[in-house]
Amino acid sequence: MKTLLLYxxxxxxxxxxxxxxxxxxxxxxxxxxxxxxxxxYHHGNETPLLNIFSQTGFTHVRLRxxxxxxxxxxxxxxxxxxxLAAKEAGLKLYLDFHYSDWWAxxxxxxxxxxxxxxxxxxLVDSLYNYTYSVISALQxxxxxxxxxxxGNEISCGFLWDEARIxxxxxxxxxxxxxxxxxxxxxQAINDALGPENTTKIMIxxxxxxxxxxxxxxxxxxxxxxxxxxxxxxxxxxxxxxELDNLKDNLDDLTWRxxxxxxxxxxxxxFTLANQDGTNxxxxxxxxxxxxxxxxxxxxxxxxxxLLTLLESYSGKVTGVALWEPAFxxxxxxxxxxxxxxxxxxxxxxxxxFEVFESYLTSFETQNSTNKKFFISHNYPNPFNSATxxxxxxxxxxxxxxxxxxxxxxxxxxxxxxxxxxxNHRLEVKxxxxxxxxxxxxxxGSNFSVYRPIMLLK
Numbered sequence: 001m002k003t004l005l006l007y008x009x010x011x012x013x014x015x016x017x018x019x020x021x022x023x024x025x026x027x028x029x030x031x032x033x034x035x036x037x038x039x040x041y042h043h044g045n046e047t048p049l050l051n052i053f054s055q056t057g058f059t060h061v062r063l064r065x066x067x068x069x070x071x072x073x074x075x076x077x078x079x080x081x082x083x084l085a086a087k088e089a090g091l092k093l094y095l096d097f098h099y100s101d102w103w104a105x106x107x108x109x110x111x112x113x114x115x116x117x118x119x120x121x122x123l124v125d126s127l128y129n130y131t132y133s134v135i136s137a138l139q140x141x142x143x144x145x146x147x148x149x150x151g152n153e154i155s156c157g158f159l160w161d162e163a164r165i166x167x168x169x170x171x172x173x174x175x176x177x178x179x180x181x182x183x184x185x186x187q188a189i190n191d192a193l194g195p196e197n198t199t200k201i202m203i204x205x206x207x208x209x210x211x212x213x214x215x216x217x218x219x220x221x222x223x224x225x226x227x228x229x230x231x232x233x234x235x236x237x238x239x240x241x242e243l244d245n246l247k248d249n250l251d252d253l254t255w256r257x258x259x260x261x262x263x264x265x266x267x268x269x270f271t272l273a274n275q276d277g278t279n280x281x282x283x284x285x286x287x288x289x290x291x292x293x294x295x296x297x298x299x300x301x302x303x304x305x306l307l308t309l310l311e312s313y314s315g316k317v318t319g320v321a322l323w324e325p326a327f328x329x330x331x332x333x334x335x336x337x338x339x340x341x342x343x344x345x346x347x348x349x350x351x352x353f354e355v356f357e358s359y360l361t362s363f364e365t366q367n368s369t370n371k372k373f374f375i376s377h378n379y380p381n382p383f384n385s386a387t388x389x390x391x392x393x394x395x396x397x398x399x400x401x402x403x404x405x406x407x408x409x410x411x412x413x414x415x416x417x418x419x420x421x422x423n424h425r426l427e428v429k430x431x432x433x434x435x436x437x438x439x440x441x442x443x444g445s446n447f448s449v450y451r452p453i454m455l456l457k
Contacts, residue, residue: 025322030050104153108160131188209249232263237268307355393419396419
């Protein structure tokens with residue numbers, strides 16, 4: 001019972017926050033939800049959806065845009081309307097060009113019907129003109145996106161088969177076309193904004209847990225002369241592996257490339273139940289991560305540990321976007337995503353919002369003039385050999401780090417080391433000790449702090 005209690009204490013420790021870490025929500029269904037009279041509740045009070053996110057620590061809304069969608073939603077007019085509403089609610093814009101009339105993802109990248117059969121040079125011009133018109137329209141209403149994705153999950157290129165780059169089409173000519181189209185999109189954005197405004201360009205793939213694939217794609221893209229600002233990754237555990245797979249990928253990408261890293265899509269279920277007539281994407285225990293059950297508490301723990309991991313890269317990983325966390329199943333609108341929201345089946349906000357609400361007390365506030373030191377809880381936890389902490393120092397400190405057993409014995413001691421002011425990632429390795437609860441102790445010039453950690457072999 002003592003071990004269980006200590007584990008619960010460990011699991012509820014707060015994470016260290018950076019005020020400039022982006023917390024985005026893809027709310028592209030917002031207009032459709034509104035038209036279907038979907039209701040959402042925060043602390044028991046009916047509240048406009050965009051306001052709930054802006055009031056709970058989210059900074060950006062991510063919006064997909066389709067070229068000529070059959071039903072109208074997610075076209076330019078819809079995007080302008082949602083972007084303006086998001087701004088009024090206090091959210092910044094992150095724009096996701098699909099360059100398709102419908103969903104673009106690793107399995108399909110259908111060229112817009114208006115562009116089918118065009119000569120390649122004309123296709124390049126069409127992509128440029130379309131991108132320019134969208135960005136110009138957003139600029140005209142003062143909703144300039146801070147981030148723009150050129151394509152959605154384009155691990156095998158986009159505008160198939162004109163710029164498809166996988167399998168038999170992994171050729172010099174195809175990569176040259178792919179880079180030319182991306183450069184046209186980037187140039188259109190720069191031309192539309194002019195020298196007085198900027199936005200960051202993201203290239204987004206679906207391979208969050210696959211380092212070999214990421215290295216192949218991004219190294220080759222850079223070789224073909226396309227430069228950009230942000231590497232975007234989708235990470236869904238049931239498709240992309242364990243959190244350790246994501247960590248291994250981030251460990252490599254963060255030093256290999258100069259670009260920032262961003263988790264452009266993620267989600268986790270709060271239940272395996274289904275309340276409408278459409279099957280859910282996640283429906284069985286085998287799709288879940290170990291130690292993260294499909295419960296509100298399990299979902300909250302997933303987001304707590306995910307954000308702790310992302311922030312451990314000291315600003316190199318710049319943000320995360322939750323994919324459609326409000327895509328409710330309601331009369332006239334079924335949802336295969338209903339069990340992965342931040343709301344229950346009747347629209348009540350779930351405890352996972354608390355993970356993002358904690359950012360409302362900024363990192364700088366937590367570490368004001370009377371606080372020289374802050375350390376997060378560790379990731380992963382439990383762990384079997386090594387674990388990480390995010391450490392903040394307001395000024396230079398000489399620190400002494402020791403590991404203590406639950407019986408009060410010092411089992412490991414590290415040499416004193418000088419740490420400069422700012423953020424640090426601290427890795428702690430424990431080998432040759434039995435499973436159990438241990439305590440990390442950090443001694444500074446005029447303070448000491450303990451953090452419980454759980455070794456589980």
